[in-house]
Amino acid sequence: MRRRYLLIPIVVLGATALYRNRLGAYLKQASANVRAFDLPTAGMYDALVATVLEGFYARVAGEVAAAHPGGKLLEVGSGPGQLAERLARETPGMTLTGVDISSAMVERAARRAAGAGLSERVRFEVGDVGALPLPDQEFDGVVSTLSLHHWSDPSSGLAEIYRVLKPGGEARIYDLAHWLWPPVRGRNRLARLAAASPFGEGEVEIVHWPGSVPAFVLLRLQRAREAQS
Ligand SMILES: C[S@@+](CC[C@H](N)C(=O)[O-])C[C@H]1O[C@@H](n2cnc3c(N)ncnc32)[C@H](O)[C@@H]1O
Numbered sequence: 001m002r003r004r005y006l007l008i009p010i011v012v013l014g015a016t017a018l019y020r021n022r023l024g025a026y027l028k029q030a031s032a033n034v035r036a037f038d039l040p041t042a043g044m045y046d047a048l049v050a051t052v053l054e055g056f057y058a059r060v061a062g063e064v065a066a067a068h069p070g071g072k073l074l075e076v077g078s079g080p081g082q083l084a085e086r087l088a089r090e091t092p093g094m095t096l097t098g099v100d101i102s103s104a105m106v107e108r109a110a111r112r113a114a115g116a117g118l119s120e121r122v123r124f125e126v127g128d129v130g131a132l133p134l135p136d137q138e139f140d141g142v143v144s145t146l147s148l149h150h151w152s153d154p155s156s157g158l159a160e161i162y163r164v165l166k167p168g169g170e171a172r173i174y175d176l177a178h179w180l181w182p183p184v185r186g187r188n189r190l191a192r193l194a195a196a197s198p199f200g201e202g203e204v205e206i207v208h209w210p211g212s213v214p215a216f217v218l219l220r221l222q223r224a225r226e227a228q229s
Helices: 002-036 041-047 054-067 082-090 103-115 154-164 189-196
Strands: 070-076 093-100 122-126 139-145 165-176 203-207 216-222
Touching (some): 041 103, 070 082, 154 189, 189 203, 189 216
Parallel strands (some): 070 093, 070 139, 139 165
Antiparallel strands (some): 203 216
């Protein structure tokens, strides 16, 4: 009888240890998924975050469409493709390429574009902004929203964006304001990044959304036109 009582704490301790290991592994995997925006996070992001940001995408799409009424546009870190769909609908003269490091996001974005009948003008591929799988001087414009703070090497990202832009082309990179994303550190970080990049300089604007909340920043980069000889 006493032996049976002894078994109880042993079983409880064993179960706790097993549970802790499993829980630890689960939490580790979940955090890796969140960081990589991989499944099931891509679906969750699409359903939750991207839906909340619809008004922000509408604003960005309006600004980008005004700057690039036609031509070839690249979206970096295109996520589930909500902005791409909006952009393509608003600017029928534009073709759009979306690049994202997460294959789950790329699949989701491609499905969205196909569902909207936009596949002829909108395509997505897996790629890292630090090594874009795209030719030199291919795009009239580049846009990116809420992705830069995920890039492991933002300097290479800006250098690659410069490389794929045509002379005279503009990149509009929207990201979280520094107070919303503490790891971004320092108010002037984006301006310093731009100054150290092949662009040589960039304009940083505070974006007030929603309403008057200064939640985002816009880094505008212009690739200089080549001098006529
Ligand atoms: C917060 S989500 C933003 C998605 C979308 N642009 C939006 O505004 O909803 C960040 C996206 O950047 C992508 N990303 C992160 N690092 C990247 C990199 N090095 N190159 C390309 N995409 C990257 C992620 O996979 C993710 O889809």
